[in-house]
Amino acid sequence: MMVSTTGRYALTVMADLARNAGEGFVSLADIAEREQLSMKYLESIISVLNKGGMLESLRGKNGGYKLARKPAEYTVNEILLLTEGTLAPVNCIMQDGVECEKAATCSTLPLWAGLDGVIENYLSNITLEDIITGNRKKMLGDYCNKCETE
Amino acid sequence: MMVSTTGRYALTVMADLARNAGEGFVSLADIAEREQLSMKYLESIISVLNKGGMLESLRGKNGGYKLARKPAEYTVNEILLLTEGTLAPVNCIMQDGVECEKAATCSTLPLWAGLDGVIENYLSNITLEDIITGNRKKMLGDYCNKCETE
DNA sequence: GTAAATCCTACCACTCAGGTAGGAATATGT
């Protein structure tokens, strides 16, 4: 599994905040209730999103979180990258400037690099806005059997 | 990480067998030596490939393995699928006909399904032959900065 | 001043990746 529960929940939280924007701050308790997820666990996830500058937060009564930008200005790629650390499909791809010692002669490396590129390209092209408006054509593309008839 | 060492080594072994085809059976000791990998560990991996019908094997002296088909007739997707079990980027995608209970209302599911489709499409289009001939244009596509000048 | 909320630190059970170890079965060449 390339994207763990952490990344999936992070996206769910961001989508929930996007859907419920414009009404001041949204409490984590409300999000957990709506999405039917453990609030305690979401706490640790939203902390990462907050420290990463994706949210604004307010402590105390009537406090909570809200998006720092408009939904269309968040790509799925950056949200997942922040919470997952990396989205590389294999651990032999160059990270932080360090590459595998066999890189120069490895015949399979171009495959992994190409796969990494395909994934990043897909995730960078989809925004939070696409998620909450249910842009199936953009998300599912050729694999969507409903997109043609709609 | 979506593809573990097992899947990567499996592909490496298949590529090694493809490169050294036509000379009867190739022993695992030779493969491990050439690829600089633990023979004992490769043993468990090649066993899966063999049982999956991808190889022919011969026990005893001068025994070893060879490809059951031509390199161009193996897609990377089927090799990885066999050794990894699944290539789904998240564990909330339908597997074995069972889908997540929130599937009907989940706004992020189309994203994961789309990502899964993009990955499968890429990996199904690349064969073992592409790997051993170093078809960079096919593997790296738009992400290849050398492909244009070559 | 109290209730509601974020923030922070620590802990924990379970699974899986990435191997290692040792030997049994089988085929070849002499």
Place this chain on the structure above:
DNA sequence: ACATATTCCTACCTGAGTGGTAGGATTTAC
């Protein structure tokens, strides 16, 4: 017949990471 080279099979082990839980300190609104 026998030694050797090989696949095949079962069992085990260690460390890291996933997916949480627990408890309290701090801050803010009413």
